[in-house]
Amino acid sequence: MLELNGKTRNPIIYQGEINMQTLKFDIHGMHCGGCTGKVERALSKIDGVSHVDVALSPGSATVEADTNRVTASQIEAAITSLGYQVKLHTAQPGPAT
Template structure:
């Protein structure tokens, strides 16, 4: 079943940051990126393949601070 997750993301300042976050989210199995803007992201995810914590961690690993919004 698909769930929606909204993330608040600190540390994003430009279009390059948006691209980096988008690419990191796309690499998470079961995630479909809906929208990424400076400071936020919205994705749909398959809860049988990943969880919100894993999705946020994929963003944190590239140097940003993501948390559920």
């Protein structure tokens, strides 16, 4: 809706709306600080990503991103292209296995 209190609002405001989310990824294949640094640098460069924290053991990345500008699968693709296996870590409890 572009009307608020009878005033038409600038659509630019809506285009610029941000949706910050913290995404956690499990990463396999990193074996040293060079690997974590490589992932961290690659993810930091992605437009919409504001903060990246990569851990070596267990391999994971915590990414704060504006999901209106970048999707989890784009981040996954960036990690995959470096040669690592990655899976979006869901915080919700899954079915018991």
